[in-house]
Amino acid sequence: EAGVVQSPRYKIIEKKQPVAFWCNPISGHNTLYWYLQNLGQGPELLIRYENEEAVDDSQLPKDRFSAERLKGVDSTLKIQPAELGDSAVYLCASSLGMNTGELFFGEGSRLTVL
Amino acid sequence: SQQGEEDPQALSIQEGENATMNCSYKTSINNLQWYRQNSGRGLVHLILIRSNEREKHSGRLRVTLDTSKKSSSLLITASRAADTASYFCATETGGGNKLTFGTGTQLKVEL
Numbered sequence: 568e569a570g571v572v573q574s575p576r577y578k579i580i581e582k583k584q585p586v587a588f589w590c591n592p593i594s595g596h597n598t599l600y601w602y603l604q605n606l607g608q609g610p611e612l613l614i615r616y617e618n619e620e621a622v623d624d625s626q627l628p629k630d631r632f633s634a635e636r637l638k639g640v641d642s643t644l645k646i647q648p649a650e651l652g653d654s655a656v657y658l659c660a661s662s663l664g665m666n667t668g669e670l671f672f673g674e675g676s677r678l679t680v681l
Numbered sequence: 682s683q684q685g686e687e688d689p690q691a692l693s694i695q696e697g698e699n700a701t702m703n704c705s706y707k708t709s710i711n712n713l714q715w716y717r718q719n720s721g722r723g724l725v726h727l728i729l730i731r732s733n734e735r736e737k738h739s740g741r742l743r744v745t746l747d748t749s750k751k752s753s754s755l756l757i758t759a760s761r762a763a764d765t766a767s768y769f770c771a772t773e774t775g776g777g778n779k780l781t782f783g784t785g786t787q788l789k790v791e792l
Contacts, residue, residue, distance in 0.1 A: 609769050609782035658723060670780060672723035
């Protein structure tokens with residue numbers, strides 16, 4: 568069974584440029600998460616989807632970040648414009664649904680903003 | 682914000698020794714989970730312990746939970762070089778499947 572797939576794995580951009588990350592969760596997983604992980608820190612939740620509905624986006628900086636999960640499957644996280652402080656790893660995870668415990672993570676997308 | 686704090690931040694041991702990591706958290710939880718992250722990779726789920734459980738085992742892993750002290754510990758017995766990784770605790774709180782991760786412990790197991 569395929570795991571959570573993320574792309575690109577690495578992205579280097581100039582500040583003020585836009586960037587987008589894509590995530591394909593495990594088939595059948597209704598819940599999808601985007602986490603941000605700074606170097607040496609634990610992941611911090613940006614947004615959580617139940618199917619196509621964003622049920623928790625309180626930590627998403629909405630002035631420059633946006634996300635969508637069309638048809639309740641794949642998801643895209645966009646940053647526009649990127650700032651130096653956005654350099655981090657963006658992790659996508661999925662789970663079967665609410666109250667099901669274990670999250671399955673992708674390998675992450677490492678963003679470097681110059 | 683990070684709900685949990687792991688202690689120690691870094692741990693270096695010899696192969697064959699046991700490694701113990703601790704996690705403290707702030708609010709009541711539904712469950713607590715431990716994850717491992719190898720350098721440059723995603724997180725991998727290790728074990729989940731529910732708030733009404735006190736101890737759980739999985740292979741060489743032993744997890745304890747003390748809800749009165751709001752703390753948990755992860756014990757890795759007979760460590761191997763392949764156990765070298767960062768270990769994170771994560772707490773599930775409130776309704777739904779919202780996980781909040783701690784700051785992590787970097788474990789290095791030397792040959």
